Amino acid sequence: MSNKKLNMKxxxxxxxxxxxxxxxxxxxxxxxxxxxxxGIKITDWSKWEDPFxxxxxxxxxxxxxxxxxxxxxxxxFSQNNGQQNVTDARYVNAIKLFLTGVSPxxxxxxxxFAHVGRQFGGVGARVACQMQSLDELRHVQTQIHAMxxxxxxxxxxxxxxxxxxxxxxxxxxxxFFDDARSAGPFEFMVAIGFSFEYVLTNLLFVPFMxxxxxxxxxxxxxxxxxxxxxxxxxxxxxxxxxxxxxEQHEDNVPIVQRxxxxxxxxxxxxxxxxxxxxxxxxxxxxxxxxxSFEVYFEEAASSLFKDLARYGxxxxxxxxxxxxxxxxxxxxxxxxxxxxxHAAAFHTWMPTxxxxxxxxxxxxxxxxxxxxxxxEKWREMEEAGERYYNPTLPMLCQTCQIPxxxxxxxxxxxxxxxxxxxxxxxxxxxxNGCKDxxxxxxxxxxxxxxxxxxxxxxxxxxxxxxxxxxxxxRINLGVDNLDFKGSxxxxxxxxxxxxxxxxxxxxxxx
Amino acid sequence: xxxxxxxxxxxxxxxxxxxAIEEDNPDVTVIYQPAMIRxxxxxxxxxxxxxxxxxxxxxxxxxxxxVNLITLGGxxxxxxxxxxxxxxx
Amino acid sequence: MAVAAITENYVGxxxxxxxxxxxxxxLYVGWDHHLMFCAxxxxxxxxxxxxxxxxxxxxxxxxxxxxxxxxxxxxQVEWHLNAESFTPDTxxxxxxxxxxxxxxxxxxxxxxxxxxxxxx
Numbered sequence: 001m002s003n004k005k006l007n008m009k010x011x012x013x014x015x016x017x018x019x020x021x022x023x024x025x026x027x028x029x030x031x032x033x034x035x036x037x038x039g040i041k042i043t044d045w046s047k048w049e050d051p052f053x054x055x056x057x058x059x060x061x062x063x064x065x066x067x068x069x070x071x072x073x074x075x076x077f078s079q080n081n082g083q084q085n086v087t088d089a090r091y092v093n094a095i096k097l098f099l100t101g102v103s104p105x106x107x108x109x110x111x112x113f114a115h116v117g118r119q120f121g122g123v124g125a126r127v128a129c130q131m132q133s134l135d136e137l138r139h140v141q142t143q144i145h146a147m148x149x150x151x152x153x154x155x156x157x158x159x160x161x162x163x164x165x166x167x168x169x170x171x172x173x174x175x176f177f178d179d180a181r182s183a184g185p186f187e188f189m190v191a192i193g194f195s196f197e198y199v200l201t202n203l204l205f206v207p208f209m210x211x212x213x214x215x216x217x218x219x220x221x222x223x224x225x226x227x228x229x230x231x232x233x234x235x236x237x238x239x240x241x242x243x244x245x246x247e248q249h250e251d252n253v254p255i256v257q258r259x260x261x262x263x264x265x266x267x268x269x270x271x272x273x274x275x276x277x278x279x280x281x282x283x284x285x286x287x288x289x290x291x292s293f294e295v296y297f298e299e300a301a302s303s304l305f306k307d308l309a310r311y312g313x314x315x316x317x318x319x320x321x322x323x324x325x326x327x328x329x330x331x332x333x334x335x336x337x338x339x340x341x342h343a344a345a346f347h348t349w350m351p352t353x354x355x356x357x358x359x360x361x362x363x364x365x366x367x368x369x370x371x372x373x374x375x376e377k378w379r380e381m382e383e384a385g386e387r388y389y390n391p392t393l394p395m396l397c398q399t400c401q402i403p404x405x406x407x408x409x410x411x412x413x414x415x416x417x418x419x420x421x422x423x424x425x426x427x428x429x430x431x432n433g434c435k436d437x438x439x440x441x442x443x444x445x446x447x448x449x450x451x452x453x454x455x456x457x458x459x460x461x462x463x464x465x466x467x468x469x470x471x472x473x474r475i476n477l478g479v480d481n482l483d484f485k486g487s488x489x490x491x492x493x494x495x496x497x498x499x500x501x502x503x504x505x506x507x508x509x510x
Numbered sequence: 511x512x513x514x515x516x517x518x519x520x521x522x523x524x525x526x527x528x529x530a531i532e533e534d535n536p537d538v539t540v541i542y543q544p545a546m547i548r549x550x551x552x553x554x555x556x557x558x559x560x561x562x563x564x565x566x567x568x569x570x571x572x573x574x575x576x577v578n579l580i581t582l583g584g585x586x587x588x589x590x591x592x593x594x595x596x597x598x599x
Numbered sequence: 600m601a602v603a604a605i606t607e608n609y610v611g612x613x614x615x616x617x618x619x620x621x622x623x624x625x626l627y628v629g630w631d632h633h634l635m636f637c638a639x640x641x642x643x644x645x646x647x648x649x650x651x652x653x654x655x656x657x658x659x660x661x662x663x664x665x666x667x668x669x670x671x672x673x674x675q676v677e678w679h680l681n682a683e684s685f686t687p688d689t690x691x692x693x694x695x696x697x698x699x700x701x702x703x704x705x706x707x708x709x710x711x712x713x714x715x716x717x718x719x
Binding site for chain 1: 604605639642700702703705714715717718
Binding site for chain 1: 512513514517519543544545546571572573574576577578579580581582583584585586587588589590597598599
């Protein structure tokens with residue numbers, strides 16, 4: 001008889017399979033009431049495979065090691081006044097967007113996985129969801145810890161959780177997750193395991209975080225990479241669940257295909273925020289949005305879909321739409337935030353002449369032709385003391401809730417409008433993807449909490465916009481919002497570095 | 511053939527892992543980016559415990575990879591001795 | 600099936616039905632090929648307002664900061680209502696000419712091509 005230590009596969013088998021028991025006095029359907037209504041058919045849960053075969057002992061051991069490394073860097077960052085060593089205070093605005101827009105999603109993921117981890121009839125899937133739920137809780141905690149240091153030195157961080165539930169642009173990521181969490185357990189797994197982990201976090205946590213490092217932000221790059229190391233596991237799990245569903249029953253194939261189509265597009269639309277963070281909010285540039293998109297979306301998706309082709313799964317039709325937009329997306333997004341910079345809880349600005357040249361070089365087909373003229377006009381207005389703010393409220397897409405700033409790629413200066421009439425009422429969309437998602441499940445999306453409509457209905461305070469922004473959103477007006485130029489953030493930064501603002505220099509010269 | 515990839519945090523430990531990957535997979539491309547190292551290869555890549563241990567000069571287990579891992583792409587197969595990434599296309 | 604739900608025949612609450620807007624309806628207005636305004640804009644406006652209110656108040660309030668705004672020849676403007684070609688009647692109300700809740704009104708100004716001809 002061998003007394004050899006258990007190997008990884010045996011340990012995993014013991015952790016999972018042998019935890020299951022037979023239900024003798026209750027009907028299975030009572031115990032797992034959400035397993036059937038989505039139309040997914042599972043014939044044999046024991047076919048579930050976790051490729052990492054992660055057991056609790058090694059989970060705790062290595063997660064603890066990751067945490068120790070992470071907190072050592074947070075400590076070093078704050079002890080060395082790391083906030084003063086980032087390239088430029090403008091950069092910190094990307095981190096504000098991260099804390100208000102992304103970190104609360106980690107909490108939603110924690111909650112969502114805890115829920116579906118109860119709903120699956122297979123023990124392997126339940127264990128995997130439980131571990132992922134813990135990972136997500138770790139992510140939200142470490143992110144808040146890391147960014148709490150910035151909260152001591154910069155504006156706009158103080159009310160992130162309150163803002164996430166209310167502010168107009170934060171309804172984009174929030175509604176993405178609400179959509180996933182209000183779906184059934186299998187759709188949630190495809191939505192988050194596939195779309196969020198595979199499509200979204202890879203672009204956010206890899207090239208953007210590498211950019212954070214290049215801009216001197218060691219705290220952010222470290223929580224980013226540390227989180228993404230868990231996401232690598234989650235992505236693998238997302239891929240496994242898709243393969244598992246496809247192998248279980250042929251009737252699952254069209255359902256999974258539709259979910260993939262939907263969630264690839266939903267995830268991509270949320271990436272609009274990341275596109276502008278890459279191209280406009282990193283003072284030191286590593287790679288453009290387009291370049292990162294090509295590596296982490298186009299190349300990664302084409303490998304993935306070639307791999308899934310044997311199950312009859314095809315590349316979603318909207319992937320071509322996403323690819324067509326890659327030379328426009330970040331510029332359109334920054335235009336939206338520059339227009340509505342008075343209503344944002346972070347600062348916006350016009351790129352410097354040098355930064356515009358970089359954009360021209362990276363986007364030779366689009367930047368000078370379509371975007372530079374409007375940016376130069378805005379700069380001119382700013383220099384004349386009339387910084388442009390859009391005085392109205394924007395039209396939003398019913399599905400992604402982003403202002404309708406996207407254009408028709410065959411006519412790139414024409415706004416892309418789509419409309420459906422359902423049950424006697426008009427609904428408007430930014431794209432075929434968003435329209436199709438609505439048309440398939442209108443009873444879900446008639447409930448969208450559209451920030452602009454909610455303001456008109458009087459549900460966000462008022463009567464003036466200042467009341468909405470100040471009291472309902474809790475933006476410190478004149479402090480958190482408006483242009484970076486002239487902001488208290490800029491003044492503090494200049495004070496640390498003995499820099500004079502351009503305006504002061506002019507005053508002294510005259 | 512699709513490319514499998516793995517990205518590691520750019521630190522001392524990772525340098526040994528990269529050395530081991532290069533030795534066991536002569537066709538890999540190693541790309542250094544700020545704070546990270548991306549290693550990619552057509553179709554297949556393997557990380558072997560034994561080679562990493564040899565480079566580090568000490569014991570090392572495959573799950574310890576997670577400490578320095580950022581992301582990866584490809585179908586994963588892991589056991590006590592190796593972790594491999596594969597695209598069958 | 601209009602949604603996959605645990606509850607059979609699930610019906611969602613229509614959050615934006617016109618009754619919720621206190622006597623107003625939502626109107627979206629976009630100026631084609633003038634993307635200095637990043638997106639079409641939204642107004643809450645009574646259905647019995649005359650079209651002249653759109654022309655004389657709402658549109659100037661939203662778009663007059665554009666250097667080409669003063670050059671618009673309003674007799675030459677091409678209008679679209681919910682993607683259909685449209686000829687507004689200045690004195691009629693919105694409701695009378697079929698401009699209903701959450702309608703999209705677009706106007707194009709041929710010859711004015713945006714900042715430096717860029718469509719901005």
